[in-house]
Every structure is written in structure tokens, then in C-alpha cells.
């Protein structure tokens with residue numbers, strides 16, 4: 001089966017406007033859903049975005065908030081949705097701010113993005129999210145004077161988001177980053193998340209998603225050389241071995257719940273797990289950053305995505321061949337195929353032509 005572009009575009013368009021009532025529980029994540037839809041459409045058919053440009057830009061921008069902290073610093077960021085509005089307590093988060101920034105890039109809403117005041121406020125917000133150990137949380141305790149939220153988790157995802165935001169909002173040189181964050185401390189934190197067998201993860205368990213976050217942020221910062229050759233080789237080996245193969249596999253006498261022959265070609269996110277559409281992206285992006293993606297057999301990966309998890313009836317991709325399609329796996333399935341085709345910028349998570357145009361227009 002080929003990539004069903006028209007069906008996927010329609011599937012994603014259905015997620016831009018009002019959410020169906022069955023998805024009400026996801027309203028706090030509206031901006032994430034809008035981002036997955038817009039960027040997914042932008043990958044497949046940029047022309048189809050034209051009809052949404054004005055309406056979608058306005059509905060994203062209306063979620064932007066600025067707040068003045070007690071020391072006079074103005075911080076800015078995006079709410080996940082209007083339901084997250086709490087009077088006097090801006091609940092902007094760095095994750096939603098990245099989703100908004102990337103959505104606006106695809107929508108070519110350059111007026112908002114090129115406003116120096118907005119970018120400075122967003123960079124100040126990111127700056128405030130850094131913890132003393134170098135890692136980042138995603139929210140501030142605005143009532144508590146704008147300190148990092150004491151209840152928010154801090155891990156490689158939020159470190160990646162922080163770096164991507166600083167980069168997209170104008171930081172390029174070490175001095176520009178240093179205005180807002182302690183890069184050395186951040187890199188030290190990232191190195192503490194290395195796992196013995198290669199790759200990155202929390203609590204010593206390697207995870208493809210965290211690995212992609214760590215490698216993407218080091219690549220954006222130009223700090224990949226902080227990883228020694230031996231660790232890089234172990235990481236490449238770990239990543240390549242996440243591709244599930246059914247060839248030559250001997251079925252166990254007792255059922256093995258974590259092994260399905262249909263997973264052949266797909267990627268798992270951790271050892272001994274089933275294949276899942278999104279890990280094709282997290283693993284392939286990591287391998288591409290380490291310049292080792294040619295070690296992967298793309299054919300079985302493509303056929304896993306197109307034959308097993310692509311939904312030919314309503315469009316979209318599912319997590320596995322047994323699930324209904326959802327917008328997150330749809331976006332990451334399309335992004336993984338875009339990586340293979342060489343058209344997707346995995347470190348910044350937008351099509352290459354979008355990021356290249358933005359970098360050109362903001363590099364001084």
C-alpha cells in the first residue's frame with residue numbers, strides 16, 4: 001500500500017478545528033493536537049495549509065500570554081488551551097510554547113515570530129525554567145516569584161524543548177545562549193542521562209524518545225563532540241537493534257507477549273517491547289544525527305508503517321496494527337517517512353524547507 005496522502009490530510013484537518021466529544025479529555029493538549037495536525041499536513045501537502053493559515057494562526061496566537069515577574073522580568077509563553085486559563089496565574093508551558101512556535105512557522109505567521117519583544121519574553125521564560133543541575137522543567141511557579149515549578153518533572157524532554165525554543169527564537173552563538181541559560185551545566189546534565197549499554201534514559205533505562213531528545217539538543221547546540229566515540233558506537237548499536245525482526249526468529253514454546261511477527265521492520269522504544277509507529281521516528285532521528293541511518297533497512301520499516309499501522313479506511317496512523325489511528329502516531333509516522341525521504345528536519349521537528357527558510361531569515 002502506498003502513502004494515502006489525501007486521506008491523511010483529511011484525517012489531520014479534522015483535528016484542527018473543534019475536537020470531537022470523544023476527545024474532550026484531551027482539551028488541555030489542544031495545542032499539541034493542532035501542532036501535530038498542521039506540521040503533518042505541511043509535510044504531505046503544504047498547499048492544503050493555505051485554507052487554514054489565517055484561522056489557525058489566530059487561534060494559536062490567542063493562547064500567548066506575557067507576565068511580569070516581581071523583579072520586572074517579562075516572561076512569555078503559550079497555554080495549552082483556553083481551559084488552562086487561571087486568572088492571575090499564567091499556566092504557560094515550554095512544551096506548548098514549542099508546539100505553538102513550530103505551528104506558526106508552518107503557517108508562516110512571521111509577524112508574531114519576528115517580533116523581538118515576543119522572542120525575548122519566551123527566551124526569558126525558558127531561562128527561568130532551568131534548575132541548578134542544568135535540567136529544565138516546563139512551567140514556572142508564577143505565584144512563587146517565577147521560580148521553576150517545584151512539582152513539574154524535569155527530564156531530557158524539557159531540556160530539548162528549552163534548547164529548541166532558544167534556537168528558534170534567535171540564539172545561535174554560545175554568547176547568545178549564555179544570556180539565558182547555563183549550557184555547560186545543561187550538557188553535564190545530559191551526560192548524566194547516558195546509559196551503560198548506550199543511548200539515554202531516565203534511571204539508567206535506555207529509551208528511544210529520551211535518546212532522540214538528548215541527541216537533537218546536542219546537535220542544535222553544536223555539542224555532539226561531548227560524546228566520546230565508544231559511547232556513540234554503543235548508542236548506534238542499541239538504536240539499530242530496536243528494529244524488530246521476525247526473520248529467523250524461533251517462536252518460544254510458551255507465548256511471548258512482547259513478540260509479534262507482524263512487528264517485523266518496526267521499531268520498539270525500549271528493549272523487549274512491542275514495535276510502535278512513533279519509535280520509527282525517535283530511533284531514525286537519533287541515527288540520522290549520529291550519521292548512521294544507512295545501517296537501517298528502510299524497506300521493512302516502510303512496509304511496517306504503510307502496511308501495518310497506516311489506516312486505509314479513515315486515514316492516519318495507529319500506534320500498532322491493533323489500534324485505531326490517533327493524531328500523535330499519524331504525525332510521527334509521516335515524520336519517520338519524511339526522514340527516510342530526506343525531507344524532514346528531525347532535530348527541529350518540521351519539514352526541512354520550513355526550518356531552512358526560518359534559519360536563513362533569522363541568522364545575522
Ligand SMILES: [Zn+2]
Pocket residue numbers: 276277278279319329
Ligand atoms: Zn508510540
